[in-house]
Amino acid sequence: MSAAQPADDFIVEHHPAATRSLRVAFVTETWPPEVNGVALTVARFVEGLQQRGHEVQLVRPRQKTEETTRREALRGEEAAPLHEVLMRGLPIPRYPNLRMGVPSKKALVALWSRRRPDLVHVATEGPLGWSALQAAAHLKLPVTSDFRTNFHAYSRYYGVGWLRKPVMAWLRKFHNRCAATLVPTEALRQELQAAGFRHLAVVSRGVDAQRFDPGQRSAALRLSWGAAADDLVVVCVGRLAAEKNLGLLLQAWAGIRRAQPRAKLVLVGDGPLRAEIAQRAPEAILAGQRRGEDLAAHYASADLFLFPSLTETFGNVTAEALASGLPIVAFQYAAAAQLIESGRDGVLVPCGDAAGFERAALELAADGPRRARLAAEARACALRHDWDSVVLRFEAQLMAAADAPAATPGWAPRWPRVAT
Template sequence: MPRLTIITDAWHPQVNGVVRSIENTNRELKSMGVEVSMVTPEPFSSIPMPTYPEIRLSLATPGQVGRLIQGQRPDYVHIATEGPLGLLARRWCLRNGQPFSTSYHTRFPEYVAARLPVPLSWLYAYVRWFHNRGGACMVATESLRQEMAAHGLKNLCLWSRGIDTERFHPRAKSDKPFGLPRPIFMTIGRVAVEKNLPAFLDLNLPGSKVVVGDGPARAELEARYPDVVFTGVKHGEELASAYAEADVFVFPSKTDTFGNTILEAMASGVPVAAFPVTGPVDIIPRGSKAGALHENLATACLEALKCSKEAARELAESFSWRAASQQFFDNVVEAKEQRRRRGLRQRFGIRPAETDKLRRQGADQSRDQSEATA
């Protein structure tokens, strides 16, 4: 049974797309026969991240992280985040000759620059430094792959996402959900500056607006928009029921790398309104009746009211966690192979094309031997 260790700074009690993606992928990998172990912030002391206290930064030492990874005896290592644990895991892998893959879940440079006076060019230099030593850097969409390649990232590969269509599904709608008149325009997620919520909350729309979630910007936005209902965080069945009450799901973010909430809304039979940016453009095809994308978010919201809940549900059903998890594991395996090829090139001066030729010859020889002994 192959053993995989995943290192992540994002874990419970955080509620976000990174945590949900890792949880769902782990579940599928285990059913596929992969032994998954984790290195998370849970065993370490931590401090709140400046300007975002809900996120804790682990106070771990190189030795602690190294011993955890080594004790799990992994065949493969995946570093999911660029935080303290990710940095220490990267250091251990490089010092011990352990191939590893990484993933680019969030727009780290933009998120930091929104909170601290750090130039984007410095932050992208850090992202290149962090990810380019791995054998594979996974991104969620093709448009993001092209964008990150333009920023100098290498070994980019796709890792899509899935959706739990049993939990999130269409339901009968209440006449006045949350005590509000319809239509209900809803957004769900972290209430934070990078989510661009004022672009939605400032709109003059019919009916009512609802924000589900919590975060550092909630108190300021509640005071600024007294007519908007802020419900706080919802989980499980309560969250799924909230999705299904919406008439339109509004996704105002311009910085997300995918948008898991888009899939959850569509699986609930709710059309989506969004800007035509990375994430929405990769999920909702041009001309689809599952939602509306427009540079004017108000236009997208009104067009989404006319879209089809059946089309939204059908599109969501095309995203499978099993397929996404197989894609993830294929990338993890390729990252190790990429490191082996790189070692051959460095040791013997073999060019990349020659390395691939050797790999194909080895596969051909193995196949011939199998046929000879059959």
């Protein structure tokens, strides 16, 4: 135990390993009410750590709607186990409602020198996450990280495919400085390991099967979409952005609409492609961002979930759709590949087989009895993936990193040089 740690930590060391409490600095650049899979998953893990008795210091950018007075809520031992530290943030280009942190190494070194955590967990690889990695190295603190977003895969959707290699090099350099990098699927672990990433461990994602439930189906909501009881409603949930492969969704939808003119397409989410989608499919219902029970009702009030994305690290919406009792057509990739048994609780298509995706969507749209069979199994599948078991696996990884030998003195992560 380091002499820099407060003496009261010695009391914790006498507890059995199963009940030992950690002081975790949890660094993220996205947090609810921002609507994205990373923010919602991070919130679940933070909540789970609190429920398990760990003290969490949440370090994140100040959101646009929050007060401008900086708060560093370190209130002493009598405080609640979640202490928020709000840092400077900037809007993300093309996503003005989202914020990213700014380089803050000096502030984090000062913060963690005053109240030393047992472990730093970095959830996102942005400027704030990089600063946290540097600050932890300076203070010889163990670090774990999440690989949550396929930035390297996004590059081809924005006309900068040449950035794929340097972005991957930076991500590898970032994560290889950590005691462990947590990934949501075994397939992603193998992919990253082949690319030179080290210290990888699989910690999946859970689903709130109480919130996302077929019982949330709403006849009134369907009526607002213009859908009668027997009309097919196709839904897709996620950002309206190029990396979600929505062009394929619209192609499949066009075929469904020709066969079933009364069918409805509902897109839940927002993003830079909203105007283009409205122009290409003016009949589509663009529901915008939805949260909580409202989001659950949008899932459950549909009849078929189409998910054409090939850039997910996991894809929480897949698990949410399953829990809502929706038959799914998706590529054999990320959460879909991990959760769905094709033909039993959904339909999986080989990655990149656009024609196969369209064909599967048309066939399932036309077969009501088959959709009903898949829907029943989809719900059963989701019930096997609760958050409690996922948080336990996450906690075990943090415990192992906190107990490992100290990081090698002197190393400090740096941005990789990119030839111009």
